[in-house]
Amino acid sequence: MSHTGEPRPMSAVPGASLNGTASIPGDKSVSHRSLIFGAMAVGETKVSGLLEGADVLDTAKAMQALGAEVIRHGQGDWSIHGVGVGGFSEPEDVIDCGNSGTGVRLLMGTVATHGFSTTFTGDASLRSRPMGRVTDPLALFGAVAHGRSGGRLPLTLAGAATPVPVYYKVPVPSAQVKSAVLLAGLNAPGDTVVEEIEATRDHTERMLRGFGAQVETDGLVITLKGQPELKPQVIAVPRDPSSAAFPVCAALICEGSDVLVPGIGLNPTRAGLYTTLREMGADLTFENEREEGGEPVADLRARFGPMKGIEVPPERAASMIDEYPILSVVAALAEGVTVMRGVKELRVKESDRIDAMARGLEACGVKVEETEDSFTVYGMGGKVPGGATVGTRLDHRIAMSFFCLGMATQNPVRIDDATVVETSFPNFLPLMEEMGASFQRHNG
């Protein structure tokens, strides 16, 4: 779904406290991969807890366009009848990945080793994001990309009819690029090897092993044996730690809050925010720690309390890359300075997230500093003036971050478009309301 509808300006009413239990939807990364790997297996994969956010629904449509049968049985319950590795057929129309970088980049990897052409597009945000980071390694397999200047979408990828396996050292810390190369490698003969410069989320490796592929990880080097037969799976998608971040952080900054967020996936390649919050002194506990579907899971309990600014180490960036916008909000309300380094990847997300947070926080009365690769927020010890309108720039995480800020500011913070939360967290507003938040809708 592209964000082409009418924008919906809204604001949170400041001063509420959050209490109760938050049921978080399924993990976005695992949901995309469940659909894609299911479509490449032979037979029926069953998925429960699939995130029904716009990004994932676009990937579901794409899998159908490539020849898999994708059926929705009820809320979060889906099945995919896969066509087997190498079994996709040429789509009849352009594939629109909406707002989803993960969707388009993983799909490009998937079709790069099929001997037909696919044209991809997306919304204005996705059309502005760099795709060369994926088409460069895919060219090594023999795929040829023709995109707009700077390799941007719309882009046509002519897949390699006789692909060769590759060795590729990924120059940026990106699970999307790593995954695109591994997905392409699935339909190439022999070993495809990917070397990372930093460990990024490892859902692709874990899930491919679950589907029966031979994937070996040795430090930062991942080796995949090509042309496996993938066996259909029954997948229970863990709840998304990146979405859980919003009610957790809102509870930490809103006086009188006490929130339980059950069953959150805490894969170490995803859990950096929670380590950081604890270092800031947050009243955040992990209860009932357990394993579900091969992933570590816990119930998170977050209570309001004072927090202090810290230096977030750059080596933690990959494990919390989508959480820096909401961390910046927590930092604005904490006491003291928070410095985030090694974060230049934030500049190529749905928006330039350093710029979007910097301009929005400044408009709300918070002092910030930025370099190309770092972001510093001067905390105001709970007293952020607010009283501004912020631009969400087609970016769900920017919108949800400023909703949370506006619950704790002295004056309301107006968000120029609330519709973008559909991307990853369609029930964000009702879920927050159930716990005590209230929101006002404004006329454009």
Ligand SMILES: O=C(O)C1=C[C@@H](OP(=O)(O)O)[C@@H](O)[C@H](O)C1
């Ligand atoms: O592989 C994935 O599912 C994702 C990887 C990350 O992107 P990069 O690979 O660009 O860092 C992250 O920001 C995105 O939300 C999901």
Ligand SMILES: C=C(OP(=O)(O)O)C(=O)O
């Ligand atoms: C960066 C994100 O997603 P994507 O790259 O898939 O658009 C995100 O969800 O924060």
